[in-house]
Amino acid sequence: MKLKKGIPLIDQHDQFGFWGGKFGGSFIPETLKKPVEDLTEEFKKLRKDKKFIKKRDHYFKNYIGSPTSFVKLENLSSYLGGAQIWAKVVSEANGGAHKIYNATVHALLCKAMGKKYIVGDTGAGYAGKMLSMAAKKFGLKCKIFMGAKDIKRQKPNCDAMKKNGAEIVPVYSGSQTLVDAVSECMRYWVSNCDNTHMCVGSTVGPNIFVKICGWSTAQISRELKAQLKSEFKKIPKKIKLINCVGGGSSAYGFWSEFIDFNKKQIELIGVEAGGPKKSKLHAAPLSRNAKIGVLHGAASYVCQDNEGQINETESISAGLDYPGVSPIHCFLKDTKRARYTYATDEEALNAHVMITKFENLNPSLEPSHAFAEAIKIAPKLSKDTIIIVNSCGDAKKDKDILRERLGKN
Amino acid sequence: MVSLINEAFKKARNANRPALLTYTVAGDNTKKKSLDILKSISAHADICELGFPHNTPIADGGQIQTSAYRAIKNGIKINDVFAIAKAFKLSKKTTPIILMGYYNMIYQYNENKFLKKCKNSKIDGLIVVDLPYPENKSFSKKCKKKSINFVQLVSPTTSDIRLKRIIRDSHDMIYYISMLSTTGGKLKVSSKKILENYFKIKNQKKSKNVVIGFGITEKTIKSLKKADGLVVGSAICKEISRSIKKRQNAVTNVTNVVKRLKNKIK
Numbered sequence: 001m002k003l004k005k006g007i008p009l010i011d012q013h014d015q016f017g018f019w020g021g022k023f024g025g026s027f028i029p030e031t032l033k034k035p036v037e038d039l040t041e042e043f044k045k046l047r048k049d050k051k052f053i054k055k056r057d058h059y060f061k062n063y064i065g066s067p068t069s070f071v072k073l074e075n076l077s078s079y080l081g082g083a084q085i086w087a088k089v090v091s092e093a094n095g096g097a098h099k100i101y102n103a104t105v106h107a108l109l110c111k112a113m114g115k116k117y118i119v120g121d122t123g124a125g126y127a128g129k130m131l132s133m134a135a136k137k138f139g140l141k142c143k144i145f146m147g148a149k150d151i152k153r154q155k156p157n158c159d160a161m162k163k164n165g166a167e168i169v170p171v172y173s174g175s176q177t178l179v180d181a182v183s184e185c186m187r188y189w190v191s192n193c194d195n196t197h198m199c200v201g202s203t204v205g206p207n208i209f210v211k212i213c214g215w216s217t218a219q220i221s222r223e224l225k226a227q228l229k230s231e232f233k234k235i236p237k238k239i240k241l242i243n244c245v246g247g248g249s250s251a252y253g254f255w256s257e258f259i260d261f262n263k264k265q266i267e268l269i270g271v272e273a274g275g276p277k278k279s280k281l282h283a284a285p286l287s288r289n290a291k292i293g294v295l296h297g298a299a300s301y302v303c304q305d306n307e308g309q310i311n312e313t314e315s316i317s318a319g320l321d322y323p324g325v326s327p328i329h330c331f332l333k334d335t336k337r338a339r340y341t342y343a344t345d346e347e348a349l350n351a352h353v354m355i356t357k358f359e360n361l362n363p364s365l366e367p368s369h370a371f372a373e374a375i376k377i378a379p380k381l382s383k384d385t386i387i388i389v390n391s392c393g394d395a396k397k398d399k400d401i402l403r404e405r406l407g408k409n
Numbered sequence: 410m411v412s413l414i415n416e417a418f419k420k421a422r423n424a425n426r427p428a429l430l431t432y433t434v435a436g437d438n439t440k441k442k443s444l445d446i447l448k449s450i451s452a453h454a455d456i457c458e459l460g461f462p463h464n465t466p467i468a469d470g471g472q473i474q475t476s477a478y479r480a481i482k483n484g485i486k487i488n489d490v491f492a493i494a495k496a497f498k499l500s501k502k503t504t505p506i507i508l509m510g511y512y513n514m515i516y517q518y519n520e521n522k523f524l525k526k527c528k529n530s531k532i533d534g535l536i537v538v539d540l541p542y543p544e545n546k547s548f549s550k551k552c553k554k555k556s557i558n559f560v561q562l563v564s565p566t567t568s569d570i571r572l573k574r575i576i577r578d579s580h581d582m583i584y585y586i587s588m589l590s591t592t593g594g595k596l597k598v599s600s601k602k603i604l605e606n607y608f609k610i611k612n613q614k615k616s617k618n619v620v621i622g623f624g625i626t627e628k629t630i631k632s633l634k635k636a637d638g639l640v641v642g643s644a645i646c647k648e649i650s651r652s653i654k655k656r657q658n659a660v661t662n663v664t665n666v667v668k669r670l671k672n673k674i675k
């Protein structure tokens with residue numbers, strides 16, 4: 001299993017859609033074959049279409065607000081000592097998280113395909129909020145599937161979805177979280193694929209959804225590359241790019257331009273949700289060595305039992321609370337290009353507290369997992385090491401959880 | 410080797426009616442009860458489909474999900490599914506049994522081991538919901554080698570060129586999904602339209618047994634009786650749920666449903 005250079009990772013799959021011969025694919029019911037093929041064709045055509053690219057770039061700039069800023073966390077760096085810590089503040093993007101890139105592209109694809117209805121899944125509520133925003137902007141009718149547990153714990157984002165005119169469909173099956181939302185969204189698409197487009201909220205699902213999502217979030221690392229060059233004159237010698245990993249869309253977007261670099265120069269570190277310190281449950285299939293399985297139309301490392309039943313997961317962060325992970329991250333793990341670890345709920349909370357204390361930054365619980373790793377490793381590293389964390393979400397949506405756990409507003 | 414599946418269709422054809430295929434979930438709501446149900450309904454059903462339950466069934470509607478979750482909650486394991494099938498075949502040697510489920514369970518069990526176990530339990534066929542053509546080519550070949558029917562699925566969205574290829578690589582039975590829906594949806598397409606599509610498949614290769622499934626109930630079954638076979642699943646699972654809720658005998662109630670379904674197509 002080997003990575004190729006000079007080819008985007010999203011395109012390094014075989015004819016059946018597998019990365020490294022075993023991750024990904026399209027394990028879908030027969031009914032979805034046609035809509036998936038149609039979408040594949042459309043995407044293949046549009047990503048080479050100059051007019052479409054121009055349109056995308058126009059909306060990325062004027063609607064999403066690219067580029068998001070790249071800042072040094074001076075206070076945190078001097079407090080911790082060791083490496084310099086920087087942040088790519090992707091939460092500045094319209095709506096407050098990276099999910100807007102994928103949502104915007106899917107809305108454009110939906111329009112291009114002449115469909116009027118768009119549906120999507122959401123965990124933290126950002127994917128849903130952004131899809132509802134994009135749907136409103138482009139005149140599409142929008143339905144969002146969301147686990148009942150997540151509806152309760154991410155209320156601010158639900159309010160936003162409703163304000164944008166989207167219908168939220170609560171999902172009561174299983175653990176009532178993201179995994180169940182994705183299942184229900186796929187079921188809905190099976191039944192309505194003739195007039196409805198589906199957006200998968202991360203780099204998961206059947207092959208084509210991994211590709212579209214990765215293609216969309218890759219904007220983050222294009223910006224970062226330019227920002228690094230303008231800040232340091234050239235790409236520094238020792239960089240660590242730290243990103244939380246739920247499905248893996250922000251991490252892929254943050255890393256895509258840097259995968260071809262030597263890992264001694266640019267290390268890629270993914271941080272999964274370790275769950276509560278005292279709990280056996282987690283959402284960390286990569287770093288806690290889950291077996292390969294098939295979930296939501298793709299093969300990846302999946303938290304599951306011996307029989308192939310998908311495990312319940314637990315995490316304070318709804319966005320990371322998912323038993324599977326992107327096939328491209330499985331590929332990056334097995335080729336050893338990226339390193340994956342996890343942070344517990346408590347570590348993420350502590351990181352959130354520390355960041356908000358020292359910096360004018362308010363990372364949501366998902367990127368707080370990434371900050372936890374940065375805080376852990378920074379003191380042991382040299383001054384010329386540049387740690388960059390993708391602060392990919394804003395904590396406004398977490399205000400209820402933070403109040404409950406920290407007693408603050 | 411004779412294919413019991415082919416034989417079952419032949420028998421129904423001779424009686425001038427479609428074959429009746431039932432779907433129940435193994436272990437719903439207990440291992441014993443699901444075996445009792447199978448044995449009892451097979452007096453009226455020509456082929457029994459038995460689901461091996463998965464907790465993330467992306468193509469199933471509410472009724473079958475409920476049955477699957479109930480069975481899993483009651484501790485059903487894949488080896489129990491084989492045990493139920495085996496016990497069933499001991500008492501009903503000529504009734505074909507088709508296992509139906511999701512690929513991850515086969516993948517975790519190991520394809521070869523799974524097929525060996527199928528053979529050992531006298532399973533006649535397999536339906537894997539999320540292993541479409543052509544991804545299923547290698548697995549369906551393995552099935553064929555073991556004289557286990559791999560049942561290909563075809564849907565209203567299947568293109569003509571795909572349809573040709575699927576039929577070419579199919580075994581004795583092809584499953585036509587009546588409409589764009591998960592299992593258990595309300596029939597939203599007219600019977601006429603469904604049969605039109607059905608004959609598009611059937612007329613390509615008359616020797617294949619083509620069944621229609623999804624959305625078939627006591628109300629709708631009669632209108633589709635021109636097909637080689639008709640599958641009823643959710644309506645049966647629903648009856649199990651109803652019986653449990655009302656604390657009635659699920660075996661009797663479900664058997665009555667199947668008997669009525671059969672009478673409608675005689």
Ligand SMILES: Cc1ncc(COP(=O)(O)O)c(C=O)c1O
Pocket residue numbers: 097098099123124125126127201202203244245246247248249250251318319320364366367392393394
């Ligand atoms: C702010 C934020 N970060 C991260 C994630 C995790 O998803 P991914 O790994 O695809 O970036 C989510 C998902 O909802 C999110 O809202």
